[in-house]
Amino acid sequence: MADEFAKGLAIFMGGGLAWLTLAGWYRTPSFEGSGVQLVAPAETPSTIYGEIGVVLMDIMAWFAVIGALTFWVVIPAIDEIRTVMDERSS
Amino acid sequence: MTEDTTDADTDEDVRTDGSGPGIVPPDDETPTWGERKTRREGLARLTYEYFERARSEDQELRQESSYVERDVLAFPTWPHEMIRNLALVSFFVGMIIFLSAALPPHIGPPADSSSTPAVILPDWYLYWSFGLLKLGPLNPDISLLGGQKLMADRTYGVLANLVVVGFVAIVPFLNKGSARRPVEQPFWGAVGMSGVVFAFTVAVLSVKNLVPMDSHLLFDLTFLLPVVSACLTYAVLRSMREGYMFNLNRRYYRLRPPK
Numbered sequence: 001m002a003d004e005f006a007k008g009l010a011i012f013m014g015g016g017l018a019w020l021t022l023a024g025w026y027r028t029p030s031f032e033g034s035g036v037q038l039v040a041p042a043e044t045p046s047t048i049y050g051e052i053g054v055v056l057m058d059i060m061a062w063f064a065v066i067g068a069l070t071f072w073v074v075i076p077a078i079d080e081i082r083t084v085m086d087e088r089s090s
Numbered sequence: 091m092t093e094d095t096t097d098a099d100t101d102e103d104v105r106t107d108g109s110g111p112g113i114v115p116p117d118d119e120t121p122t123w124g125e126r127k128t129r130r131e132g133l134a135r136l137t138y139e140y141f142e143r144a145r146s147e148d149q150e151l152r153q154e155s156s157y158v159e160r161d162v163l164a165f166p167t168w169p170h171e172m173i174r175n176l177a178l179v180s181f182f183v184g185m186i187i188f189l190s191a192a193l194p195p196h197i198g199p200p201a202d203s204s205s206t207p208a209v210i211l212p213d214w215y216l217y218w219s220f221g222l223l224k225l226g227p228l229n230p231d232i233s234l235l236g237g238q239k240l241m242a243d244r245t246y247g248v249l250a251n252l253v254v255v256g257f258v259a260i261v262p263f264l265n266k267g268s269a270r271r272p273v274e275q276p277f278w279g280a281v282g283m284s285g286v287v288f289a290f291t292v293a294v295l296s297v298k299n300l301v302p303m304d305s306h307l308l309f310d311l312t313f314l315l316p317v318v319s320a321c322l323t324y325a326v327l328r329s330m331r332e333g334y335m336f337n338l339n340r341r342y343y344r345l346r347p348p349k
Binding site for chain 1: 192193195196198
């Protein structure tokens with residue numbers, strides 16, 4: 001159980017850090033003042049690296065959320081269900 | 091002590107209470123059991139009896155059990171501790187290098203000393219003190235003075251700092267802190283939670299111009315929310331207490347089964 005939590009936490013932190021960095025590059029006009037940070041509409045990047053970065057940013061955001069939910073909720077739930085099924089059948 | 095016990099002990103087994111053959115005290119300053127027993131008075135005696143009783147109980151339990159203990163007192167600094175410390179240090183240094191390289195902070199224009207900014211605020215960790223300067227509505231009007239206030243609002247705010255700091259200073263004398271977790275003393279847990287919440291609400295009050303809320307409502311909430319949170323905390327902790335005591339008893343008797 002602790003392993004599952006650590007895996008989910010690692011995915012959440014790693015994916016979150018990657019998303020944070022890329023969103024700081026592509027979706028933050030300025031860190032100064034009271035403007036929108038990290039979630040401002042992304043500007044159209046002019047280079048191929050920029051396009052890859054914008055795509056990777058969304059991938060990382062969903063990876064952090066879905067990966068953490070998988071290890072914290074889905075897999076433990078499946079284990080619980082399997083245990084209950086085994087107890088019922090035996 | 092060791093010479094006595096090695097001579098006196100007939101069994102050659104290493105004893106699990108730290109005495110017996112093969113175990114040498116670290117240096118000459120280690121008090122022997124005889125020296126410990128000479129402390130016959132007052133709190134020292136009481137402490138000695140308490141620890142001696144706990145130690146002898148543990149020793150009996152260990153002798154009854156079949157578990158073989160090794161006389162490891164600690165792990166060596168190198169490599170065991172240093173490997174862990176190096177891993178932690180590497181992580182944080184790497185994080186600092188990564189963030190400073192990937193998201194370098196914006197360096198703004200130099201400060202202009204000839205113009206005053208529109209919003210002047212202290213650092214965030216002083217917001218609570220700044221909020222206490224805005225307690226003007228609590229400053230009582232004395233009817234004897236013809237409705238005048240006894241002191242200026244700013245003086246009142248500074249004195250409010252003394253009240254808060256004084257309360258924080260008094261709490262350790264009111265409660266000696268024998269509880270190790272809030273559920274053991276729900277009342278003081280509630281007092282602590284109300285203090286935490288009040289620190290937050292009074293910090294929000296200090297920036298009331300920036301909070302999108304009616305400032306009178308915000309002022310009332312500043313003092314209502316700590317009370318509400320105290321009641322909630324007390325109710326929750328009080329309802330947790332029975333289960334906590336049940337678990338404690340169960341663990342205690344699993345460790346030291348009744349004879």
